Amino acid sequence: MAVSTLPTSTRPRQQNPFRWLTRISLPWQVTIGYLSFMLFLPVAALLLKASTEKPEDFIRIATEPIALSAYEVTFTTALIAALIDGFFGVLIAWILVRYTFPFRRIIDAAIDLPFALPTSVAGLTLATVYSDTGWLGAPLSHLGIKVAFTRLGVGIAMVFISLPFVVRTVQPVLAEMEKEFEESAWSLGASRWQTFWRVILPPLFPAILTGVALGFSRAVGEYGSVVIVAANVPFQDLIASVLVIRQLEQYEYAGATVIGTVLLVISLIILIGINLLQAWGRRYDVK
Template sequence: MKWRFRKPSVLPGFGLTLGFSLTYVILLVLIPLGGLLLYTTKLSWSEFGAVILDPRVLASFKLSFGASLIAAVINLFFGLIVAWTLARYNFFGKKIVDALVDLPFALPTAVAGIALAAIFAQSGWIGRLLDPFGIQIAYSKAGVVVALVFIGLPFVVRTVQPVIEEFEKEFEEASTSLGASWWQTFSRVILPSLMPALLTGFALSFARALGEYGSIIFISSNMPFVSEIVPLIIVTKLSQFDYVGATAVGTVMLLATFVILFLINAIQIYSREKSL
């Protein structure tokens, strides 16, 4: 009789860890999201359209998506600069700057909103300098963008920084030795390698901004049709016991996020294949 021994797995305990992972995903992700979609089915298509196409809801969608997009683009640009500085240069206070990048991760968003509102108010440190020029940041749409930039910047920096640190400088030196300018070296040698990480950081920053609530309600005036974001619309409907309407708005946000992440992932795959 021949005994057959099972070939040991490269990852010990794969079955157990896979079971825990699937349980975690099902209980904390799939079931809540499935419940959200299922609860929305209580509405007919006409009722669903009436909730989503309400002028106040549409105005909040426009502000949330528009401000999130602007903040993500700003974070994409400045996040690359910060990540490049931290990865390539040594300077006094580098560890302090590196720690400050992670501050939005640890700081409660409500505290961040209060601090930003105090700084950018007309009597604040920065607000009093902008007030003579007629520039108002706090309690306006601009304040929403500032708050979203604050909470989204670390996602770009922490995604791009490791890629820059692992990038081999020999490629830059070879490009320079062949007569390429600094811009040609960056755009044709460095940027293609950073593109997948940049797109990932952009997507994370954008998705994080869409769901932000705590910091915005303190720096924004929260006026309907002016500076009211979608999460505030959802909270308002819940406080009015309009659970079906709240889930309808939440479902649109969920589907929009899935579509955006799908497009970003498709662009990333295309960028990797093109670079190869």
């Protein structure tokens, strides 16, 4: 597998248009074949199915009030959740990199739990803990704050699943940062805040932005934890992914396809944005 065999044949070429496929090595064949079958084909099926709708129908379905409200709930809540994670993610990365304290390694490892824990388990436990009788929900409900089965619950679930993205993007950059810069700023008379805003934050900024964008992207697509924690009432806490499933369950293939396509396109745009952000973050790297 490691080294491709060079084409050595000098025999007359056959007129088979797929001849080149037999001349590339096995890893290339597997990669191209599998990606075509598993990735291109499904994406093409969705896009072509969507294109069979007339443009005016597409726009009408995509902008129905229930769909618009689902986008609003999804994107606003995901953005707020990603920003909250942006703030606390930097704080957590900071204490993990710069300070030593008991259980630091265990806490560090536990940050990845939202990656590893199945989303339905996350939804189940968040719905229980934040329900009116739960450990955290009961004291909150005394204060008149309802979390489970409301939009706030959707937000908490999104904060949960997006957290590792910010921490794990910021942490390595912070770990590589030279402490000398801070110390020299400090010794030149900069205050603590000045040092943080002028010296520490600027080089971290691309990483923070990338982490927030990754977290946002994950929160926008999240389904499992949100569907369990939310009441899924249209115009209140119904998110776009849940709407797609609702449409499918009612055999509304056109509706599911159109909203699914909107979600797919937005995800791809976010992905391109993240790639540009990462390129921007690496612009000073020595090759």
